[in-house]
Amino acid sequence: MKRVPSASTALGYAHTANQINLGKKMTKDAFRLISPGGTETDLPVLSGTVGPDVIDVGKLYKEQGVFTYDPGYVSTGSCESDITYIDGEQGILMYRGYPVEQLAEHSSFLEVSYLLLHGELPTADQLRSFDKTIRTHTMLNEGMLNFFKGFRYDAHPMAMLSAVVGSMSAYYHKEMDASNPEHRDIFAHRILAKLPTIAAAAYKLNTGQPFMYPQNDLNYCENLLHMLFAVPAEPYEIDPIAAEALDLLFILHADHEQNCSTSTVRMAGSSGANPYSAIAAGISALWGPAHGGANEAVLNMLEEIGDASQIHRFVAKAKDKNDPFRLMGFGHRVYKNFDPRATIIRDMAHKVLEKLGRSDTPMFDLARELEHVALNDDYFIEKKLYPNVDFYSGIIYRALEIPTSMFTVMFAIGRSVGWTAHWREMISDPTARISRPRQLYTGPTQRDYVPIAKR
Ligand code: CMC
Numbered sequence: 001m002k003r004v005p006s007a008s009t010a011l012g013y014a015h016t017a018n019q020i021n022l023g024k025k026m027t028k029d030a031f032r033l034i035s036p037g038g039t040e041t042d043l044p045v046l047s048g049t050v051g052p053d054v055i056d057v058g059k060l061y062k063e064q065g066v067f068t069y070d071p072g073y074v075s076t077g078s079c080e081s082d083i084t085y086i087d088g089e090q091g092i093l094m095y096r097g098y099p100v101e102q103l104a105e106h107s108s109f110l111e112v113s114y115l116l117l118h119g120e121l122p123t124a125d126q127l128r129s130f131d132k133t134i135r136t137h138t139m140l141n142e143g144m145l146n147f148f149k150g151f152r153y154d155a156h157p158m159a160m161l162s163a164v165v166g167s168m169s170a171y172y173h174k175e176m177d178a179s180n181p182e183h184r185d186i187f188a189h190r191i192l193a194k195l196p197t198i199a200a201a202a203y204k205l206n207t208g209q210p211f212m213y214p215q216n217d218l219n220y221c222e223n224l225l226h227m228l229f230a231v232p233a234e235p236y237e238i239d240p241i242a243a244e245a246l247d248l249l250f251i252l253h254a255d256h257e258q259n260c261s262t263s264t265v266r267m268a269g270s271s272g273a274n275p276y277s278a279i280a281a282g283i284s285a286l287w288g289p290a291h292g293g294a295n296e297a298v299l300n301m302l303e304e305i306g307d308a309s310q311i312h313r314f315v316a317k318a319k320d321k322n323d324p325f326r327l328m329g330f331g332h333r334v335y336k337n338f339d340p341r342a343t344i345i346r347d348m349a350h351k352v353l354e355k356l357g358r359s360d361t362p363m364f365d366l367a368r369e370l371e372h373v374a375l376n377d378d379y380f381i382e383k384k385l386y387p388n389v390d391f392y393s394g395i396i397y398r399a400l401e402i403p404t405s406m407f408t409v410m411f412a413i414g415r416s417v418g419w420t421a422h423w424r425e426m427i428s429d430p431t432a433r434i435s436r437p438r439q440l441y442t443g444p445t446q447r448d449y450v451p452i453a454k455r
Contacts, residue, residue: 031055035064050085067438074333077258078435079266083116083421084257088334093341095255096120104344109250110134110220113417116255117188117424131219137193138214138223140201141171148205157202157409158287164198165191166280176274178427187275188420195416196220199409200227206405221246224413228402241355242400246410248348249393252341253414255421261286265419266426267435275423282419283412289328292415294390295407298329299363299398307362308369315370319379327374329391331383341389349392353399364395 030042041063044056054077057068070076085094093100096115103112107121114122114130122130147164169176172190175183197214204211204227212227221243230236256262264285269278286292305314318327332339353361371387374380390411397407426432 033060033064035066039064048080049082051087061438067440069440072333073258073263078263079258079426079432080429081257081422081425082119083425084255084418086257086334088332088336091335091338091340091343093256100252100340101344104248104251107251109247109254109414112251112254113192116417116421133189134193134220135216135223137189138197138216140194140197144168144171144198145201145211148201148211151202151205153205153208155202155205157199157206157406158283158293158412160202160205161195161198161409161412162280162283162287164202165195165283166277168194169274169276172276173274176276178269178272178275184275184424184427188417188424191276191279191416191420195413196224197227199406199413200224202409203228203403203406206403219243221250239356241352245348245352245396245400249345249396249410250414252344252389252393253411253418255415255418260288260291261415262419262422265423269423269426270432270435272434275420275427278423279416279419282415286412286415287408292390292408292411294328294388295394295397295411296404298367298390299394299404299407301328302363302366302370305366305370308366311366311370311373315373315377318374319377327370327380327385329387329394330374330380331385332388335386335388336384338386339388342387342391345389345392345396346387349395349399352396356399358399361395361399363398367392367395 029045031045033041033043035041041060043060045053046056047053061067068076083096085097086092095103095112096119098115098121103115107115110131111122111127113134114127144164144167147167148160151160151163168190172187175186177183201211209231212230212232214223215226216223218226218238222238224246225238225242226236258266261282265278265282268281269275289297301314305311314325315327317323317325318330349364353364371391374385374387379385393411394404394407397410398404402410
């Protein structure tokens with residue numbers, strides 16, 4: 001950054017007499033910005049139902065000729081949303097107002113999906129009908145299976161997932177009118193129902209086994225396990241513990257407000273791009289190791305650490321500013337106390353491993369020991385770095401015999417409903433505009449073109 005803020009720029013709190021109700025949000029006070037030249041702008045302060053107020057800086061450029069600057073959006077709200085709330089200091093996560101702990105204990109992934117998409121928990125009839133709709137949309141257009149013949153046998157499943165989901169717009173384009181509520185519903189059902197089928201097809205390509213068609217008498221997670229692990233040559237018995245564990249993981253992954261992949265879906269969708277392309281963009285964003293790719297990275301890291309005697313060496317590497325290594329599955333932009341999802345998953349990992357008869361897994365013990373060492377280390381305490389959702393999820397996936405390269409795909413299946421809910425919210429908002437951030441330009445100022453012979 002080349003500019004230093006002027007010392008005479010003042011940011012003060014000014015009280016306005018009237019509270020203005022702007023629909024769901026409420027303006028109360030205003031921040032008064034006084035430029036070095038003395039021009040005053042009152043920036044409205046908006047309150048949501050819970051959480052910090054936000055300063056509406058929309059008119060700042062028009063009135064003061066300056067932009068705000070916040071790389072990584074550390075202090076910037078990008079939209080109004082009534083889907084998910086996080087309090088990072090208290091470790092609170094709520095979907096549509098319901099604490100994730102309660103949903104994890106009492107609900108199911110499909111019920112949570114209905115809640116995220118429609119705003120309320122379903123009645124028994126609504127849930128039955130939603131479940132039936134999802135079960136009857138699980139098949140892919142047969143032509144889509146040809147994509148898998150084109151990919152290399154060892155293609156990463158996330159690469160296939162994003163490509164094939166993007167290609168859905170080539171198959172289902174007749175029901176892609178974003179202004180049509182019925183089309184928006186059909187899109188939501190197709191994404192939720194077909195993602196497990198696409199994910200399983202990618203896995204089957206990697207293993208060289210034949211693709212297994214969905215079986216619609218099975219529930220959501222049973223069907224996924226069937227498509228992943230059944231083979232045509234012999235019967236496959238679904239382990240109810242595995243189906244239950246997956247269902248719980250999907251609930252915990254279902255939404256997380258304006259995270260990187262969800263913001264990507266919103267941004268891509270804000271241009272009016274078709275929703276399948278927007279979801280494909282979200283899948284690509286999720287793949288990164290700082291985001292959903294961390295669950296795969298955690299297992300790779302635990303394998304590299306090998307045994308407890310090496311933990312201190314790796315913790316020292318994570319603290320070394322000259323070493324790019326970071327403790328994967330640790331830290332979070334929002335959670336500065338604990339990630340409630342990590343707590344639920346750690347407890348669940350213990351139970352799942354016990355029920356599956358794998359409680360002696362050295363990987364889980366190593367992870368627990370690493371957590372213990374990091375949580376007692378001054379660096380991690382001072383920077384408020386705690387295990388996040390990805391620290392223990394991979395241990396469960398491993399116990400369910402899901403290969404490491406499929407971990408982020410599992411995350412994507414769970415998160416797909418959150419992406420869809422946010423896309424629907426964004427597209428139904430009459431005030432929504434194309435997402436188009438500004439910048440602080442630090443490149444050359446105007447100069448004249450030099451012919452190549454003179455350079
Ligand atoms: N190991 C070592 N140091 C860390 C770690 C870590 N895992 N995470 C953060 N730090 C340090 C970081 O170096 C920085 O130090 P300093 O203040 O001296 O520069 C400080 O803590 C703040 O970190 P940051 O990178 O500025 O924080 P961020 O909010 O930009 O990044 C994060 C958040 C999740 C990307 C980061 O903590 C990280 O890379 N963690 C490891 C990857 C990971 O587990 N990602 C999954 C996130 S949860 C699932 C999801 O939402 O997708």
